[in-house]
Amino acid sequence: MQPPVHHFSELFEQLGLPADAASIEAFIEQHSPLPDALPLPDAPFWSRAQADFLHEALEDDADWAEVVDHLDASLRKA
Template sequence: MDTSKHDFGGLFAQLGLPNDVPAMKAFVAAHSLPPGVALSEADFWQPFQSSFLAEELAEDGDWAEVIDELALLLSK
């Protein structure tokens, strides 16, 4: 059972990224999602990160809502 907190900090931890607020803000500032590119297909992810994102979205998993929010942030 996944007992992780389903917020940005938890998502970044699941992705193996630093999950403190300054690090998450820096990540969002440093990366952008080109129009028409799915978040899981962005070139800045490692393969395991892409797989996690794609699987969660495909299954409408526990993380899907937070992943969608991250995609919106990176699309701006």
């Protein structure tokens, strides 16, 4: 059985953020570039619940990990 595939917009919904294309683009633009040495879950703009979710998704290699990696890469582009 294959793990569920989550879309980028679903990650934003899971994080309680607006998930339309314009809002996602604005979020990434506002918070980029994320310093290379700063782990995504430790970024100062996350709430505790958001940071915990991101940390768990990456630590557990959960079905969210791939889309969380995509967000990480998107936030590191200058």
